[in-house]
Amino acid sequence: MKLPESTEWVLHAATALAQLAQFDQGSTASAAQLAEHYDLPAAYLAKQLQALVRAGLLSGSTGPRGGFRLARPADQITLLQVVEAVDGESPFYTCREIRQRGRGAVPPEQCREACGLAALMAAAEAAWRASLAATTIADVVAALPPGLPGRTRSLLARPR
Amino acid sequence: MKLPESTEWVLHAATALAQLAQFDQGSTASAAQLAEHYDLPAAYLAKQLQALVRAGLLSGSTGPRGGFRLARPADQITLLQVVEAVDGESPFYTCREIRQRGRGAVPPEQCREACGLAALMAAAEAAWRASLAATTIADVVAALPPGLPGRTRSLLARPR
């Protein structure tokens, strides 16, 4: 029950791209740039960013001055979407209905309602997802210390 | 980000032991019995139940008529405790402070407050844990169809 370490990477990367978009809507940052910015393995970070592209959160362009940028405004990208893009959407807990198996198998007519344990686990998971869905990347950028977005942008601005 | 499959096993096992304790405080069920009851690999289930013993949720006794029983009343055992016993208590998301590393490292004086992303992820995780901590094994047993605890007990009662 641990999120991939790359979750942190893509969350910060998305935040950085959002800061970049604040100044120049169409500007991009390459995977190599972001990797250097956070001291991360470039190739693996690129792999994860590709996952965000597949999820429709980022758009990637090739060639010189290419790179990644947010596919839509930062206030329309939630933390949950970023996390699910890199970690998948499969639920934490999957009920295999073991109550209906083995010597103590409960007869099907008693199983009309869902397994109580599965329902409780699903409710907890829903609380987690709801908490993450309540915040957008734009909220994260807004909470940054003032002046930092400008600094980020100047560091990520590529040599013209 | 998936709970071990054995999580379901121990949750159901704890529920079964709670039903057993309703009738006879000191009665035990062996790992082999519980495994047969749910059609599970006995040895591996035993390994997970040992984890619950280490966590202080169950107590195990050896010898004939030995086995596992709840270490305290079912209304004092939460789902969270059971899950953490088998899955560990390590947080989903660990902040490695990548914002302070690499080319874009934020100076320490700007990092007096915790990383905003880490705080949000921690809040979501807290919501999950709180949801699981709000329900006890006793609640689960109380929600079972009437008559089922008696059946479970008769199936698990061992040949005198």
Place this chain on the structure above:
DNA sequence: GGCGTTATACTCGGATACCACGTGTCCGAGTACCCCCGG
């Protein structure tokens, strides 16, 4: 018949292999840019 001893069978508990997923890396396909050449 009662009690002590012994043998037994059953239990947990930990140490040992196997497999999948996350981690890390590499190379190839594609493209926008830049330079050069010709008009």
Place this chain on the structure above:
DNA sequence: CCGGGGGTACTCGGACACGTGGTATCCGAGTATAACGCC
């Protein structure tokens, strides 16, 4: 000076090894039981 073409360098994108943790299994240590023999 201006436009077109080719070369180049940079980008993403997917395919290939490695390590850690969950899954599964086994065998040994310990104990309450039950039977047995003795008093």
